[in-house]
Amino acid sequence: MSEAVTAPSATDAVVVPGYVPVIDFSGATSSDPARRAAVGAALDEACRTSGFFTVVGHGIDPTLMETAIDEVRTFFELPMAAKERYLAAKGDPTLRGLRVWHNQGAGYDLDTINLEGFVEDPDSQEYARARRPDICELFTMNRLGEPGVAEGAGLGEHFDVWSKPNVWPTEVETMRPAWLALYTELERFAQTTMRMFALGLGLAETHFDGIIDEHLTNLCANYYPAVHGEVGPEQFRKMPHTDSGTVTILYQDVRGLQVIDRRCGEWVDVPYVPGSYVVNIGDLMALWTNDRWVSTMHRVLVPPPADRSVPRISMPFFHQPNWNALIECLPTCRVDGEAPKHAPVLSGEYLEYKVMPLAA
Template sequence: MSNPESVVPVIDIAPLTGGDPAAKAAVVAQIGEACREIGFFQVIGHGVDLGLVQRMYDVSRNFFDQEMSTKRAVAQPNPETIRGYCAVGEQSFAYSDDVSTPPDLHEKYDVGPVDVPKGDPYYSVENAGGHFLPNQWPAEPAAMESIWTEYFGVMNDLCGRIMGAFALALELPENFFADKIDKDISMLRAINYPHTGTAPLPGQMRAGAHTDYGSLTIVRQEEAPGGLQVFTQDGDWMPVPVVPGGFVVNIGDLMAQWTNDEWISTRHRVAPPPADSGDSRRMSLVFFHQPNYDALVEVLPSCVPEGEEPKYAPVTSGDHLISKFVKTHSGGPAPQQGLASLVAGG
């Protein structure tokens, strides 16, 4: 299924869990084409409870509507520890691509992995650094932890299905990625783009142009002025329409590296609303799927033309993620550091 008004195709993924091999193969082919051509697609037929999505919006909006002092009680402690609240102007996504821009016009709240097993040394600070540090849950709204925890699990399950489709699209066994994402270091974020009556600074975005870092991202966006845009291979910024009941999916830098850039990690941004557009507040729910911290991302041999060398050296998922985080918040290249550098931020 496609949307003639958008460069981003809309794909019904219900056949991925159905019993029709031909229908499943057709969906896999659509996903593979989208990853090669634009790196973005939207999914319907995903089976996610839309009531849960609404509860996520409601509880997150209630959190952002609180006094700043209340939100600051769960403020993110430092650039390397992505847990808790960041206010408007405290980061710029474009910095992750080494581009200096004015701070972004949004506030956000992040959590990392939930339901982390107790006592398993794999998850310890000594081995994992800060990737499994505890989340900072606000006292209010009281239901926030339970709703976000449920949504995190549902998004992770959806990512697992999509990663299986990715494997098939790359002519690999469907479970190829399974042992690389079974202890993932994914994150869930709500981004609130407040209404503002003042004009942005030159070059200022709600979220500056950037690529995502990991394997894939799932976004639930809201219909409001000033929305998500993708940068096409033709050099144009094109809007990504809101599809009722759908989710936006895009691949990140690690998936591009895995495929030697056969699949595209596309730059995207959230633009300021047009002047005089009325109430422009909008919120996005974003799930950043990130493989296990020790998963070694090496270019797939099938993606390297005969006689050529891979474009990318092997890198672990965790080290790659840290370097991007620091750039996003510090406004400059990240220092060389490993997972242990996160311990001080706990």
């Protein structure tokens, strides 16, 4: 008599359970299909619950991230007069270069804030009360901004906008190679994540491969400068928001990220594990999964007074499918006769819709 085969359990890949579980990703690249299936099951469970999980066993060389952060820290520590040369153009949806949401100077003085030109996120109107802008600087690059890459991305009439070159600071000559090396590793990690998503959704493991092979992903650095002065209840380093794409892969050098617990409506800390990556789904996954996976609000608070004099850097990789990828309800995410809850949309058009408020 042959032995019964036990179906992989999501718990096989979970290191620390919880609302935001810690998941071991080493099984995602295993030759054993049962281990890969266990990772997929764990991601499905996490995405149904919080839409967030912390990844260990990712296989990314830590020196790549450390070097990229060191390089961009050198840039952020330049005088504002020097950094202004690299400001992203107003109205440019690519956001390439620098965006600044706080007053100029070393550190951030909450008593001398200038609100002129600040634009609230229209997708977060419930948080758009009278308040000060985020205490944040953002530097952005995209693979499409590197020489020759955009030509194969199927951009069509959108080519002139989305092929604009990346803005690399001449004061930090080694920043570009450091970021490109990291970008390559994060591309690999994102592809693996999408393959595990496919398994979790009952699809062929390579289902998304041809939809993300010319992706539109931004790699960014969030710089949260030192804070001086009193902080009100509506002051954030990053206001409550959701992300727009498929998946965000985030490295944070210290704790500080919070996510809303949808079970009780309270904010909870995302587990901080040194060397790990925090991964969360974006708004596109709700369209693909018919609301099986829905993105969750998250934020970054101003830290307690004892820690406010220390700047913080985090690096998110905002994964976005190919421009012409049609995002529509997956066949495994609705039963026969059930209508999709969202209209189909092209990935690139959806991206432009989401980022234009930031570019204003």
